[in-house]
Amino acid sequence: MDYQFKDIEKKWQQFWADNNTFKAENNTNKPKYYVLDMFPYPSGAGLHVGHPLGYIASDIFARYKRNKGFNVLHPMGYDSFGLPAEQYAIQTGQHPSVTTEANINTYRRQLDQIGFSFDWSREVRTSSPDYYKWTQWIFMQLFNSWYNKDADKAESIDKLVAYFETKGSAGINAVCDEDTLVFDADEWKALPEKIQQQELLKYRLTYLRESTVNWCAALGTVLANDEVKDGFSERGGYPVEQKKMMQWSMRITAYAERLLQGLDTIDWPEPLKEMQRNWIGKSVGASVKFPLERAESEDLSRENDPTTGSSHPAPYIEVFTTRVDTIFGVSFLVIAPEHELVAELTTPEQKADIDAYIAQTKKKSELDRMADTKTVSGAFTGSYVKNPLNGEKIPVWIADYVLAGYGTGAVMAVPSGDQRDYLFAKHFDLPIIPIIDIQNIETEADPTKEGKYINSDFINGLSYKEATAAVVAKLEEIGLGKAKVNFRMRDAIFGRQRYWGEPVPVYFKDGLPQLIEESELPLLLPEIDKYLPTETGEPPLGRATGWNYNGNEYELSTMPGWAGSSWYWYRYMDADNNTEFASEKAIEYWKDVDLYIGGSEHATGHLLYSRFWNKFLKDIGKAIEEEPFKKLINQGMIQGRSNFVYRLIDEEGRGTNTFISHGLIKDHKTSPLHVDVNIVENDILNINKFKAWREDFADAEFSLENGKYICGVEVEKMSKSKFNVVNPDDLIERYGADTLRMYEMFLGPLEQSKPWNTNGIEGVFKFLRKFWRLFHDANWNFSISNEAPTKAELKALHKIIKKVEDDIERFSFNTSVSSFMIAVNELTDLKCNKRAILENLVIVLAPYAPHIAEELWSLLGNPAGSISTAAYPKFQPEYLVEDDFAYPISFNGKVRTNISLPLTMEPADVEAAVLAHADVQKHLDGKAPKKVIVVKGRIVNVVV
RNA sequence: GCUCAGAUGGUGGAACUGGUAGACACGCAGGACUUAAAAUCCUGUUCCCGUAAACGGAGUGCGGGUUCGAUUCCCGCUCUGAGUACCA
Structure with a gap:
């Protein structure tokens, strides 16, 4: 049969789901490897072609590591609290949880189609009560802690109280507010409870204080510094003003020095570290x-x-x-x-x-x-x-x-x-x-x-x-x-006057914040009638009826967007645990994230706060590593590539219904118009689809070049209004997930930003068909030979084994795709259908194109699904050893000819052989060379 | 302004430690198959000179330098992108 990607991909995606193929073990002797993606906020727009780029890279890496014998944790979840769902709720009255659930389902369907090897049994959602229970729990630990500068770590607030009771404030070296009181032990004990509590608030790692905040009236909330761009909200672009408010803050400044020092110990992109250094200042x-x-x-x-x-x-x-x-x-x-x-x-x-x-x-x-x-x-x-x-x-x-x-x-x-x-x-x-x-x-x-x-x-x-x-x-x-x-860094505001976030597990008694009991967690988000501030200007939670703690008012603001994402990688380690955020044993085994892939836009938000919480969790003995993300890679942004048609403007300056091909516009007066990139192929407009696209184009006329309408091109942000959004669903429908996966990698280096251009995708699709054909005869019958492979075949195989291994280890996925093409071209030329070669080749390709690999692997007679853990073939350098080498012979650095000589030949003999050669004599034209440089196995340079 | 990243054919890009620049793919051109088209396959494709080939010249943003040899290292500049912005 010809390459039927649709059947194959559906079949194996179903198989993986039914068999929990990618479930990671917490009890195993295998070495661990933790590959993490920055989890998405499930927006209503679904995924566009830029979103999966990082996920594909991490998935290739995760699958490769499984083949290399690792127990791989590769989870996915949703950062599902956030503003857009709430804005939508305000407009429609629909509960944010309903919208969020619907959006998550769309995301899940789209992710499943791409064939990721996620362990979905560990999925987390920050908006789910059994998740945010632990976000609240961590908040409580922060509230119950202070930072002891002498020990250089967070310690229990009880320890501070005990100190005050015996020695007063003398000798305390803490990170605290400026206006702390000075007292001896007796004075402390004589202070009223309320004053004591007020004083302790000045030391707690999360505390309440009046601070100047970025107030966005249009959004009805406070924004973090990194959510404000040039005085406007990053989301929505509404004006932001400075306002004094009582706010929860996180004493991140206590960790400023450790956050700075830690940067030298982790393998992150230098620009990202630099941004954090500047931010810490x-x-x-x-x-x-x-x-x-x-x-x-x-x-x-x-x-x-x-x-x-x-x-x-x-x-x-x-x-x-x-x-x-x-x-x-x-x-x-x-x-x-x-x-x-x-x-x-x-x-x-x-x-x-x-x-x-x-x-x-x-x-x-x-x-x-x-x-x-x-x-x-x-x-x-x-x-x-x-x-x-x-x-x-x-x-x-x-x-x-x-x-x-x-x-x-x-x-x-x-x-x-x-x-x-x-x-x-x-x-x-x-x-x-x-x-x-x-x-x-x-x-x-x-x-x-x-x-x-x-x-x-x-x-x-x-x-x-x-x-x-x-x-x-x-x-x-x-x-x-x-x-x-x-330090330039300020304590981080930890609260927003919004509904769709984690409730703060705090109530107020005599105007002082008190924690609720740990046993009362999670403090559930109450139902309210409208998702707007109250008439008196209190946050939406003020609307909840009967929502109080034994008659005492709860905190009405909710936690900011970064709360749930500041520790989620631990939850994946032990996602179902309902007695701890993750068991000590699970953390002991998984420790930290080995590879983290995500966008650089989180440089001073998520990535800084996560490091802060991680250090705190380590201080209180819950985490093992000082840094949570050992190696981090930023995938580049995928920009949009817009296409344009050019409407002819008549002499009166009015638009006509005639469109001029791009190459001819300099002779006419035209106005450019965005055209849907999905009806354009290789910048050639599909005229029939264009006429059908919009009613007013139904009888459009065209001025063509060589019978074609060529569109103009510009790189812009990918957005609906520019008609340049490419949906992965459409590409999968047409070419399949394996082609999409490989093409996204083929586009260029992972870290580099680039415009999406579907133009080259055919080449990758053709490659997969050609690969499929290696296993089939001219009539598409599966046909494999058990003959012993030739030297040339072994060489092609081992070249690719080595190349892909090297490429993956240095995250150069684009070059692997090219090398696969070269290998398949070579094997096609050699007419190789030998099991000994192809069986190994399938394993090497599997991380990139898992569906086709699974299918061929089982056609080769292997147990279904076993390719996921099949051992990566061992590279044997002896197959690449050559006897001869075609030395490039250069004259003054310019290569003129090649001379094939044995690799064992010593430089002096090479020089003699080269100088004796007729071609060289011709170039020398009777002159004696000034100098001859011979680099064994590399090059010969003749200086004249 | 400061910091960082980058600039290679018509396009995406490759060249990993200073050693054959342009791999691989797209596009384009020509050809085969076909009544025709699609699909598929084959050939060519950095630029310039030359009918073509052989051959020759130029060439990795620009100008210098180091070196037998530089896309790669050094100095200066131009442009593009990102981050940051009165931080004392």
Whole structure:
């Protein structure tokens, strides 16, 4: 029979499902291998041809590893909480779980068609209660933990309480809020329960605090920083504003250093690691206190100013700097307009200026503030500080180029070394003090670290390294500064005012958050009448009737999208466990993910949060490895490839019903129109389908080239509105899953982004037919010979065994596909139908094209399904050994001819043989070669 | 601006450690089979000169360098894509 892909693929997909072929074992002596894909959010649009790219690659790898004798865990599931289902619910009243279920079914049908070797018995859905029970459980563990910097790990909050009870707050080295109280053991014990709890909240790894959030009114929720792009929501593009709200946060900053260090231990793409490094943003520098200089007139103003709320005026302004060595070049201080000392520092004479400036800053949106980095603006507070090292009087300004959220919200301005300070100084006519002898500050700041210091008191003449050390030592000595490491990363907001997410297992008593009992998990998402905020502006959960904890109100926000995805790889290890998130034994066996494939868009979201939770789970003894994903690969994005037709514009400028072929448009006035790529083949428009596509094209006319209508091409995002979406279902219908799988790989290197172009798919389909034909005679009868293979046949086989092995190990799937084609071409030329060759070849191909491989494998008489665990053939190098080699002979590096010589021949003999050769003599034309380079088994280069 | 990745025929791409650039496939052209078409098969296909072949010249974004030899290494530049953005 001819290659009947439809029957074959259906048959084997059914077989795999019926026989649980890909079920991974938790109890086995085999070595483990864990291949994971980033699980999808099941959107209503279903899969397009770009989605399975990574899944196909990981599936090939998983199948290959099974053939290599590994017990492979290759699971799939759904990140099924999320905004789109909820938006749809708001519009239609349909419960998000209903939409989600329907979408999952579509995804499952599409995934099954491609023939993935997923162990579906371990499927997880983040929105299912027996899954989110454990997301809530982890939240509770975080709530019950604090970060001990001395131990450099998370510890139980009980341990902290016990410490407070015996020693008070002295000697505690924790990652905590700024405003923690100082107390001894007795004072702690005397504190009311409520105050104690408030205090502990400042240490917990998940905690409630008022923070500035990205509020998106249109979506009715708070967004994470990585969900905001240029002041607009990433999903939907709605405006986002800054708003203060009580919010759950995760103290991810406790792990900043470990998250940074861990990057050096994992095999991830360098750009991705770089993104995480930038996101963490470690700066090594110093914090310096500038004492306030007080004038008598100020005291009056401060007394009358109720906004400070403090009877003790602040004694100093603290700044963070990475260039403490430039401290003698400080000619002014700049603090953020939002800085807490602004009101206190503003003198009556300057009040009007400052108020006007703050008003102006507030009006500017975040977007303007970012875009407008050129204009220099600021205002003088009227106050002064003293340089802590030389007592120099320094004016204090406010300006919006200083961010309240970074460092201390205050900077020491060194115009000679920092360009922003330089521009500010020029604009407001402030002094610019050169501090390094080789500095050139005529037109701009010079941030050099080379040269010797000048105008710098006791560090004059020192080098950068010496000066930094000397200044830090001096500041520490006088108690006005110290070396400090600062991180850009902020604690992560952990909550959104939405319905379709995990409920937070917390209720409020006397305004303080309390955990529910572990035995009461999962805290189920309640039913509500509408998926909108309440009339009083509370989140949708506020609508749930009777939803309270013994009369106490539950937390009304739900967890953010990244909660469920921050630990899901552990659930796959032991998906049915209902006493733990995964058993100790399962985690002990599977440990971590060996290969993780997914998009780079998750660089600073999912991949950072997952590493954070993993480190926490390790700290509390639940996980074994410090890093969850040993090796990670980003598959490139598949872009859309749009086709265009060109509508002729008549003299009055109106569109006609005539369409001009692409090659002819320069002679006409036309307007381009997207045309459905599914009615275009190799950029040639199918005119009949075009006429049927839309009613108004039914009697379209065409101006053709060589009888064909050629379409224009452009690379754009794949989207419905551009008519460039290619659905894998259609391709499978036409060519089968094996062809689709191989073609997606054939397209190019996995990591590279590329436009989808169906044009070459025929070549892969033809290859599979040709492969099928190796096993069949001219009448399509299965026909295999048991004769001993020839040397040439063995060589072709072992070449491909080696090649595919090497390619898969370095994730170069595209080159394997080419090599398969070469192997089949060679064997076809050799008319090889020998069992000894083909039986091995089928195993090598199986990870790529599993259906056809299964079919031929069973036709060869093997037990059905056994190819999945059949041993990968052993490469035998002796079959590739050649006696002779056709040496390329180059003259001055240009190859002119080939001379076949024995590989055993020594270089000196090769040289002699080559020079004696007639072709070489001809090229030398009587001249003597200056030099001859012979690389044995490679090349000969004659220098003339 | 900064950081990173990339640039090879008409197209997707290959060349893994500095050693025959353009494998493999698409497309295109010509041919076989066919009344015809589809399908299938065969041949050719980097560019230039040349009727063709032999032969010759150029050639991996641009300009230099190292080397017997560079798509590969080094320096400078151009362009494209991604990330990031007043981070003190």
